[in-house]
Amino acid sequence: MKFTFRTKFIIINLAIVLLTMLILTILVVQGLMYYNITSSQKRLLDDSIKGVFYIQQEVKTDQKSKNYETTFISKSVSIAENLASANDTRVLLYDADGNLITDSANVEVGDDIDLDEEVSLALDDDVQKGQSVSKYKRLEDISRIYNLTPILIDDKKIGVVAFIYSLEFMDDIVQKVVMLFQASSFISIIIIAVLGHYLTKSILKPIEQLVDSTKRVSQGNFTELIDYHTDDEIGELTSNFNKMTLNMEDKINQIEEEKQKLTSIISSIDDGVIAVSLNKKVLFFNDKAKEILNIPMAANLLSYNDVPFLLETFIEVAEREEEIIKQLDHAEKHLLIYGNLMKSDMNSIGILLVVRDITKLYQLEKQQRQFVSSVSHELRTPLTTIIGYTDLLMRRGTDNVELLNKSLDTINSEGQRLLRLVDDLLSLSKYQNTEFKLIFNNVDINTLLEDVVTQMKIKSTKYNIDILYNSVELPIIPGDYDRLKQVFINILDNAIKYSNSKEVIKVMASYYDNDIEISIRDYGSGISQEQLEYIFSPFYRVDENRSRELGGTGLGLSIVKRIVERHRGHVHIESKLGEGTMVVVQLPIYT
Amino acid sequence: MIKKITLVLFALFLAGCTPIFIKEDKPIVLNNTTGQTTLQGSSGEIDNVTIKNINDNLTDGLVYDMSKDGKDLLIGNLSDTITTNITSAGSSLNMHLYNVKSNQLKQILTSSKEQVNGLMDNNNDGMLYVEYKEDDDGKPIPNSYTLNWSNTVGTMTKSISDPDESVSEKFYITNNTLIYGNSNGEIKLMDIDTIDEENIYPKTYQLDTEEPLSITKIQYHSELNEAIFLVKNSESNSTDLYHVRLEKYLLNPILIEKNVSDFDLAQDRKGILYCISGEKNKLVYLEMLQLVPEKDILYEGAVKFFSFSPDEKEIIFSEKIDSSSNTQNLWIMNSDGNELKQVASNLKITGNRIIFHPNKNIIYFSVYDIDEENPKDFIYKVYKIEYAY
Numbered sequence: 001m002k003f004t005f006r007t008k009f010i011i012i013n014l015a016i017v018l019l020t021m022l023i024l025t026i027l028v029v030q031g032l033m034y035y036n037i038t039s040s041q042k043r044l045l046d047d048s049i050k051g052v053f054y055i056q057q058e059v060k061t062d063q064k065s066k067n068y069e070t071t072f073i074s075k076s077v078s079i080a081e082n083l084a085s086a087n088d089t090r091v092l093l094y095d096a097d098g099n100l101i102t103d104s105a106n107v108e109v110g111d112d113i114d115l116d117e118e119v120s121l122a123l124d125d126d127v128q129k130g131q132s133v134s135k136y137k138r139l140e141d142i143s144r145i146y147n148l149t150p151i152l153i154d155d156k157k158i159g160v161v162a163f164i165y166s167l168e169f170m171d172d173i174v175q176k177v178v179m180l181f182q183a184s185s186f187i188s189i190i191i192i193a194v195l196g197h198y199l200t201k202s203i204l205k206p207i208e209q210l211v212d213s214t215k216r217v218s219q220g221n222f223t224e225l226i227d228y229h230t231d232d233e234i235g236e237l238t239s240n241f242n243k244m245t246l247n248m249e250d251k252i253n254q255i256e257e258e259k260q261k262l263t264s265i266i267s268s269i270d271d272g273v274i275a276v277s278l279n280k281k282v283l284f285f286n287d288k289a290k291e292i293l294n295i296p297m298a299a300n301l302l303s304y305n306d307v308p309f310l311l312e313t314f315i316e317v318a319e320r321e322e323e324i325i326k327q328l329d330h331a332e333k334h335l336l337i338y339g340n341l342m343k344s345d346m347n348s349i350g351i352l353l354v355v356r357d358i359t360k361l362y363q364l365e366k367q368q369r370q371f372v373s374s375v376s377h378e379l380r381t382p383l384t385t386i387i388g389y390t391d392l393l394m395r396r397g398t399d400n401v402e403l404l405n406k407s408l409d410t411i412n413s414e415g416q417r418l419l420r421l422v423d424d425l426l427s428l429s430k431y432q433n434t435e436f437k438l439i440f441n442n443v444d445i446n447t448l449l450e451d452v453v454t455q456m457k458i459k460s461t462k463y464n465i466d467i468l469y470n471s472v473e474l475p476i477i478p479g480d481y482d483r484l485k486q487v488f489i490n491i492l493d494n495a496i497k498y499s500n501s502k503e504v505i506k507v508m509a510s511y512y513d514n515d516i517e518i519s520i521r522d523y524g525s526g527i528s529q530e531q532l533e534y535i536f537s538p539f540y541r542v543d544e545n546r547s548r549e550l551g552g553t554g555l556g557l558s559i560v561k562r563i564v565e566r567h568r569g570h571v572h573i574e575s576k577l578g579e580g581t582m583v584v585v586q587l588p589i590y591t
Numbered sequence: 592m593i594k595k596i597t598l599v600l601f602a603l604f605l606a607g608c609t610p611i612f613i614k615e616d617k618p619i620v621l622n623n624t625t626g627q628t629t630l631q632g633s634s635g636e637i638d639n640v641t642i643k644n645i646n647d648n649l650t651d652g653l654v655y656d657m658s659k660d661g662k663d664l665l666i667g668n669l670s671d672t673i674t675t676n677i678t679s680a681g682s683s684l685n686m687h688l689y690n691v692k693s694n695q696l697k698q699i700l701t702s703s704k705e706q707v708n709g710l711m712d713n714n715n716d717g718m719l720y721v722e723y724k725e726d727d728d729g730k731p732i733p734n735s736y737t738l739n740w741s742n743t744v745g746t747m748t749k750s751i752s753d754p755d756e757s758v759s760e761k762f763y764i765t766n767n768t769l770i771y772g773n774s775n776g777e778i779k780l781m782d783i784d785t786i787d788e789e790n791i792y793p794k795t796y797q798l799d800t801e802e803p804l805s806i807t808k809i810q811y812h813s814e815l816n817e818a819i820f821l822v823k824n825s826e827s828n829s830t831d832l833y834h835v836r837l838e839k840y841l842l843n844p845i846l847i848e849k850n851v852s853d854f855d856l857a858q859d860r861k862g863i864l865y866c867i868s869g870e871k872n873k874l875v876y877l878e879m880l881q882l883v884p885e886k887d888i889l890y891e892g893a894v895k896f897f898s899f900s901p902d903e904k905e906i907i908f909s910e911k912i913d914s915s916s917n918t919q920n921l922w923i924m925n926s927d928g929n930e931l932k933q934v935a936s937n938l939k940i941t942g943n944r945i946i947f948h949p950n951k952n953i954i955y956f957s958v959y960d961i962d963e964e965n966p967k968d969f970i971y972k973v974y975k976i977e978y979a980y
Contacts (some may be wrong), residue, residue, distance in 0.1 A: 019597075033610040045621055050920065053639050054936040061645040086912055086937055118618045127620055135618040136610075146618075154641075 006204050010196040017188050025181040029174050036170040037145065041134050044147035044163050047087045048132050051161050054086075055079055056153050069096060069158045072151070076102040083161070092162040094119050101159070115146060115162055122148040122160045129155070143167040206234045210241060222249035272355035275342060276314055283350055292357045294331050310353065313339045317351050327358070334362035367537070374539035378421055378553065382414035424555040427486075428538060431562035438480035438566055445516055445587070446474045448481065449509055452488040456496065465499050467492065469507040474516055477589050483563045484587075490556040491520050491583045498524035498581065515569075515586045523580040527573070535573055536561045560585075639933045640923065644977035650689050650696060653942045653957045654973045655709040656718075661949050663743075664689040665718055666696070667706045668971060686720065688743060689973070699745040705731070707760055708943055714767065715787050717742040719751070721760055734774050736760060740786055751781075751791065759820070761808035761943070765858065768813055769793075772806025778818050780811070780837065799841045804833075810856040815879065819856055819863055824849070832865055834879075847877065847884075853896075857903045860926070864906060866894050874908060876926070889928035895919060896940060896956075899926070901947050907954065909940050921945075921954075921976075935976055942971075953977045 003011075055072065058079055062071045072079075076093045084091040084104035091104040098119045122133045133148040147163045206228040213224045222245055228238040266273050272289025276282055290297055293307050309328055316339070317324050323340040336356040341348045389407040398404050453469045460467050488507075495505045499522045506521045527535065534540045539554035564571045568588050575581040609615075652666040666687045686700035686709060700706075702722060709720035717740055724735040734757035741748040752758045752773070762771035769781045779793040796818075798804050807830055809820035816837050821830040822844075832851040833844040847863070852872065854865035861880055867873040874890040874897060890908070896919075897908035906926055909919040921935035934954070942957040954976050962968040 030611060034612045037610060037613050041621065050933065050936055053933050056639075057642060057645055057935055057937075060642050061647045082937060086918065121618055121620075130622060132621050133618045134621050135616065136613050137616045138609075148618075 005207065006197075006200050009200055009204070010193065013196055014189055014192050017192055018185055021181055021185040021188065025178060028177055028181070032174060032177065033170065036167060037136055037143075040145050040165055040167060040170075041136075041147070044089070044145060044165055045132050045134070047089070048147050048149035048161060048163055049130070051083050051087065051091075051163070052149055052151050054083065055151050055161060059153060059158075068153050068156075072158050073101055080104040087163065090164040090166075092164065094160040094162065096123070096158050098123055098160070113164070115148065118146060118148045119160050119162070122150045123157055141171070143171055203234075206230075206238055210238060213241065213245075217245055217248070222246075222252065270356075272353075272357075274310070274353040274355065275350055276353070277350040278318070278348060280311075280314065289355055292333065292335065292355050309337070313337055313353060314351050317341060317353075321348075327362075332359075333357055334359045371538055374554070375425065378539065379418065382418045382421075385414045386411050386418075421553045421555075424553045424559065428555050428559055428562065431483075431559055431566065438483055438563075440478045440480060442476045443479040443481050443484060444474065444476055445484075445509060445518065446471055448484055449488065449507060449518065452485055452492065453507060456489065456492040460492075460496050460505065463496060463499070464501040465496055465503055465505060467505045467507060472509055474509055474511055475589050477516060477587055479567055479587065480563075484567070487560045487563050487585065488518070488520070490560045491585070494556055495520055495522035495524070495581070495583070498522060500524060511589065514590065515588055518585045518587070519582055520585075521580060521582040526577040526579050526581055527575040528577055532573060532575060536571075640978040640980060642934075642976060643979050644975075645935075646975040647958075647972065649691075649955070649973040649975045650694075651970070651972060652687065652689075653971050654946055654955050655720075655943060656711045657946050657948060657955065658711050659713040659949060661951065662690060662692065663711075664691060664946070664955060664973070665709050665711055666973065667709055667720075686718065686741075699743055700741055700748075701745075707731075707736070708762070710762070710764055712740065712764065712783065712786065714783055715742070716744075717747075717787075719762065719764070719769065721758060721762065733757075738762060738771055742787075747787075749787075751786070751793075752779075759806040759809050763810040763856075765811055766813050768811060770809055770811040770818060772809040772820055774803070774805040776800060776803035776806070778806070778809065778820070778835075778837065778842075794837075795840070796835075796837050796842050797840060798835065798844050800844065804844065808853070810854070812856060812858060812861065812879070814858075815861065817879065819847075819854065820844075821851060821854065829868060832863075834863075848875075848886075855898045857899050857926070859903050864889075864897065864899060866897060874906075876928075887928070890924070896945050898944050898947075901949055907934070907945050907947070909945070912937070917941075921956075923978075932980075934978055935974075938974065940974075941969075951977070952979060 058075055059068045059071045062075070065071050072093075073095060080091045080093050080102040081104055091102075092100060092113065092115070093102045095101050098116065103113075118133050118135060121127060127133060127150055129152050131149075133146075135146040137144055137146065144167060145163075145165045147165070148160050149162075150157045151159045151161055206226065209226050209228065213226050216224045225242045225245065226238045228235055266284075266286050267288075269286070270288060272292045273284065273286045274282070274289050275284035287297060289295075293310075295306065307330070309330065313324060313326070318341075321341060323338070325336070325338050327334065327336050329335070334357075336358045338354040338356075340352055342350045342352045389411050393404065393407050396403060449469055450471060453467050457467050492505065492507075499505060503523045507518070508521070509516065509518045511517065531540075536557050538558040540557075541554045561571055564585055564587070570586045571583065573581060573583050650664075650666065653668045654664050654666055656665040657663070658665075666689050667685055685702050685704075685706050686698075688697045688699055689695070690697070699718070700720075704722040705725055707721050707723060709718055711718050719738065719740050722737050722739060723731045726732055736752075736757045736759070737750060737754075738752040738758045739748060739750055751769075752771070756773040756775060756777070759772040759774075762769065764770075764783060767783045769783045769786070770778065772778050776798040778796040778798070780796070781791065781793040785791055805823040805825075807821045807823050809818060811818050817834055818837055819832070819834045822833055824831050827850070829850045830852065831849045832847040832854055834847055835842045835844045848865065848867055850868045852866045852868045854863055856863055861878065863877045863879060865875055865877070867875060871891045872894045873888050874892075874894050875886045876889050877884055877886045889906070893911035893914055895909045895911060897906060899906055900923075904926055905923055907921065907923050909921050912918045912920060917939050918937050919940050920933060921938065921940070922931050923934050924931045938958050939960065940956050941959045945954055945956040947954055956974050957971050958974050959969045959971050962970050
């Protein structure tokens, strides 16, 4: 059974009151009895002294007899009666031998009182003038005091006078007092129970409010303030509680803000951030990490089975207790992983991993390496030829005119090729550099195409290839004239290279809502699907030998792509082996 | 802890009504010196005088006075048994002289009136007494008190007071001066030697008050020329104590105390012993010569009769045993209120006062009893106690 604070409070009060009543009763009863008995004793003592004097007076009054003892015995009845009525007690008279002579309560001398012991004590020499023998006894539920005094006349004991005083009234009062206290206790219990119930309500109300409010606060509601303004301990408690609540709300708001800030900071980081506690519980796992590691956005738990390298890294960091940086491949991505211990006041509280998707960077690096190696390779080929021939000349001398001419020819053409290569490289790097500015003017593509076709026809007729172009009206578009020219030159160049003799190259231009589309179709050998993938990569040649033979550097389409992209356009190639290739360039009309 | 306490208390509760301070059924010896009695003012022991001799029935009647030589007692109001055969028409035997040695009773006065007070005139061998008339129901007619003188032989009687005045019940003789008051607020002083002359001329003093004061008892201090008297207070039906110096005819009485039942004058000590009525009567001694009179409460209790011993060193007084009865104890104490000694107990003392033998330790007083044959009448007996310390 649950005892509320209130019930306990009331019960304690009840207990205190009952205890107090009990103590009071005992004190009062004992006090009453003590007082009554002692005062009655004293009174009896008094009365007995006076009584002895009176007896003396009565005995001495008798002029006839000089024997006090016989006078005493003869007058005993009247003496006893007078004393009894004067003092309102029962009086017994004993002679000098201790025999009972008269009893004021009984005419016939009865045997119901046994005071022999006391009588003999009174007649004893130990009890002197001015002294009495007193006894308190409880007989048949009535308390009595017995007072016995020796009767001394002229210093001789002639008998004993005994007073028996009933304390019935005292017994009665004590009984009544006890009953009264019992009744009061009963009434007090009722009063306390009833009043306590109502009065404690108002006192304990704020405590109940506090209970409610703390409950609400524990559930997260910080807006509940308690309204209690009395200047007592509970008032202090509630005001402190209110302050505490406001403080908590404040702090929580602050924490929330900080958390928000932190979350947004981390969210703005373009890397995946994973924080794990020392017992491998995930503390933090941002969306970017999920994206990089291909974990669904909705997933909360990090399943280590999908990304075993994470667990391995965690363990590694924990064991080595130092930072670890490594790179690995995962799901077709190249990832840079940085791991370190998270410390708070010199204590490790977990492990932090930062995951960066460097696939592009990696590929770029790869491309750059490839590029460099290709460039080196390309540069080296003509250089070795040149060096070879010069070596030859140096060794053989310049006597052999035929050899000299061939060598010089070859050196020259290889040198030219080298120059072209370097030019193209420069061009490519120029166009790759986004900072390199194109000069945009209004360009009429039609005019440009006519221009280009005319120029390339010169080259194509050498190979017996014709370029066909029909002029058409095209909207003016913004663009860099020279660069755009370069684009079509390069495309046509390729078309010429990969067309066979007597074949044609068709150039067509048209426009749609937002774009101008220029297509250049040749009927050459075509390109396979696999090769199409790499066609725009620098130095990629479909047919290495053919290209080199025709003086190609392998950079043409790269340049085209760069320039077209700088114009916010698209270029793509469609091709089929044995049937030919079509290069389509789309240029936007509006920027 | 609480459990222990509760258990103890429960035990007490059950034992409860047994007194734990007093041993039951065991006789103990108590000293009366340690006990408190109803008597106050006793610094040490309360003792009794040693009674040498008691006579509870010396003779019948109310004892009024004793002669200066201690030979005779002045007795009044004898019971009928003695007077029946001597009653003559309309008169009764009222005053007697009782010789203590011969135990002889000598009749000295026959009067139709009732006596209320009497004093021996030792100078002129006579007695002074106050009489009053009774109506048919036997009650005294108010304002009919007269003061008379008679010789001890009984041959001569004369009236001292005027026929138109009603004298105070109690009068006083000191040295040679007789003093008495009346209901008209007059005080009369007389040289006692002139009492048996043909014409007597008492000096009269008039108390100057709005209403005439009715004097009920008066005494006189000759050296100080002061009269001390009790006046009836008509409103409260009690008496108030006054004093006045008899320096001129018209006097302004000075109130000493209100509600005083009785008083006694100490000639040598120059003080007044009086009793203030109340819940507990206060026996008070007042020194007359103090600049600022300070009263000394000698005793508090149900005091009835009191007076100084002849040498003024002791005071005798009676105290009722309880307020509901007339039975009294008789006590003697020093005049400063110490050393109380019980002289008698359980006696129905009545009359005017307790009389001392002039030079022996003997006291005389009257006790009464109801006449069983005629319950309306009282029987008076003279009690004598001879005591020693």
